[in-house]
Structures are given as C-alpha cells and as structure tokens.
Amino acid sequence: MKHLALAALVAATALPAMAQDVKVIGVSIPAATHGWAGGMNFHAQQAVERLEEVYPQLDFVLATASDPSKQVNDIEDMLATRNISALVVLPFESEPLTGPVKAVADSGAWVTVVDRGLAQDGIEDLYVAGDNPGFGRVSGEYMVSKMPDGGKIVALRGIPTTIDNERVDGFQSAIEGSGIEIVDMEHGNWNRDDSFTVMQDFLSKHPQLDAVWASDDDMAIGVLAAIEAAGRDDIQFVLGGAGMKEMIKRTADGDQMIPANVTYPPSMIATAIEMTAVGLTSTAPVAGTFTIGSVLVTQDNALDFYYPDSPF
Numbered sequence: 001m002k003h004l005a006l007a008a009l010v011a012a013t014a015l016p017a018m019a020q021d022v023k024v025i026g027v028s029i030p031a032a033t034h035g036w037a038g039g040m041n042f043h044a045q046q047a048v049e050r051l052e053e054v055y056p057q058l059d060f061v062l063a064t065a066s067d068p069s070k071q072v073n074d075i076e077d078m079l080a081t082r083n084i085s086a087l088v089v090l091p092f093e094s095e096p097l098t099g100p101v102k103a104v105a106d107s108g109a110w111v112t113v114v115d116r117g118l119a120q121d122g123i124e125d126l127y128v129a130g131d132n133p134g135f136g137r138v139s140g141e142y143m144v145s146k147m148p149d150g151g152k153i154v155a156l157r158g159i160p161t162t163i164d165n166e167r168v169d170g171f172q173s174a175i176e177g178s179g180i181e182i183v184d185m186e187h188g189n190w191n192r193d194d195s196f197t198v199m200q201d202f203l204s205k206h207p208q209l210d211a212v213w214a215s216d217d218d219m220a221i222g223v224l225a226a227i228e229a230a231g232r233d234d235i236q237f238v239l240g241g242a243g244m245k246e247m248i249k250r251t252a253d254g255d256q257m258i259p260a261n262v263t264y265p266p267s268m269i270a271t272a273i274e275m276t277a278v279g280l281t282s283t284a285p286v287a288g289t290f291t292i293g294s295v296l297v298t299q300d301n302a303l304d305f306y307y308p309d310s311p312f
Helices: 002-012 035-054 068-081 094-106 132-146 162-175 192-205 217-230 245-252 268-281
Strands: 023-030 058-065 086-089 110-114 126-130 151-157 180-187 211-213 237-239 288-292
Touching (some): 023 035, 023 268, 035 217, 035 268, 058 068, 058 268, 068 086, 068 094, 086 094, 086 268, 094 110, 110 268, 126 132, 132 162, 132 211, 132 237, 162 180, 180 192, 192 217, 217 237, 217 245
Parallel strands (some): 023 058, 023 086, 086 110, 126 288, 151 211, 211 237
C-alpha cells in the first residue's frame, strides 16, 4: 500500500513543469563493495534515470564512494560546486558522515538519510530504512524456534553503524532467556572475505558450535566457506539476511544449512530518491520516517522473494 501511495504521488506531480530553475538532488552512496551494495547501486542508477525523465525540473548528481573519506569529499563537492537543493545519502559509516551531512542541512538543503543513520539525531528531514530492530528481532525469534533447547552460537556484526547496533540489540532481546548463548561476536563488515577470516577465528577458538547468526547474506557466504574449509559438521545452520537471490534459492530448495532468511531490500534507495523528488516538486508531505518491514523467509514462502533477474 505504501508503494501504491508513493506511485500515486509521483503520478500526481509528473505534470509538465512551468518554466523554472532546475533544482539539483545529490545522491551519495557507498560503492558496490558487497552484494547488497551492488543491488543498491543498481536501483539508485535505475531510479535516477527514470526520474530524470519524469521531472525535467530536476537534475541528479550520483556519486559512489569506496570509503568514508571519499564520501565526505563527494558531499562537500556537491554542496560547494553543484548548489544542491537536496541530498539523499546512505552513509558509509555513521560517525564520519554526520558533520558533512549536517553542513548540507545547515545550508538549507533537504536531507534524506537512507539505511545507516547518522550519529546525531534530527539532522535529516526524511529517514528511509528497513526495520533494523525488527530485522534483529525476526532473526532472533527464528533462532529460538529452531533451537528450542538452546545452544551455543557465534554472531557476525556488520560495519559499525547505528543500524548494526539496532539489529544486534533486537536479536539479543529476542533470544534472552531462551538458553541460546552467544559465545563470540565480531564485525564481519558485511564482507565475504572479512567474514571468512572472522569465522576461521571462531572455529579455532570454539570446538563445538550449534549455529551461526551471520546477519547478512554476504557474510553468510564467507561463514559457509570457512565451515567447509574446516570440515566442521557440528554447526546445524547459518542464518544470514537481506534476501540475496542465491541464498533465497537455497532456502527454497530445502538446503538444511540455509533454512531461512530475513528480508532487507536494497531497492529502498530508489524509494528514498523518489520520495525526495516528490518533496521538491509538490506540496505532498514526505518528511518523517518511512520504514520497510523485515519478513521471515522459509522454504514455504521463499519463491515469493526469489528474483532471479535481480543483481542481488
């Protein structure tokens, strides 16, 4: 329903524009350093190309950054040389991006923050994200249902951000009192190679583990590779998340090591760009928070979330 309402807003504001100054929307996102980010880059580019056709009174500047310092430079350049009227930003990390994004807001430009929140509340006009506390909660509830007698697990965190904190807090609250014990937890940075290394360390330190909360599909792939390389057969399953098509297919096929997934769509960047465009071109209220819920994916419903043509 939310997406239908958004489509209606777009249709209502897609009338021929009167002659007016062109407004610039800057879009600053991380480069495709992992699968989810690759999907997010794809959807951002698609959204920009589509909306440039819909809104001739808008111009878009899309920049991708491979690290926080590059993203800071991109945003400072957009503010100084492009005179942006709005910024849509998915921060590479929360802390280093907070100051530069606040400078954009202080200039009077509209700010939309996506997914990874800033370290200071109240800077953005619009926040678009998945339900990160819900993502952790749904993951934890599944773990509890899958391990009714409790057990020992290890957990991999993402990049240090507010959303990672929210996911971990939600997960820990959901398993509290269940008998499930997190015996180790480290940052895998939403990266396959980093997660492979972290999981190797976990396996060397813990001779008996029952399951792994990888909290992300790219990290789950690294975890599975480490388990296979070590020849371990004590681990019952790995729970990732975000809905990577390869992992959804494994769940649909009944792979016992990947029995479930939790959704977190990278296409939320397109939602954020579109809502920002609506806000700049109409009187429609779009300020506030737009939350996209997380859904548990099992073998029973996996094909409803399987998109073989998707880049992620």
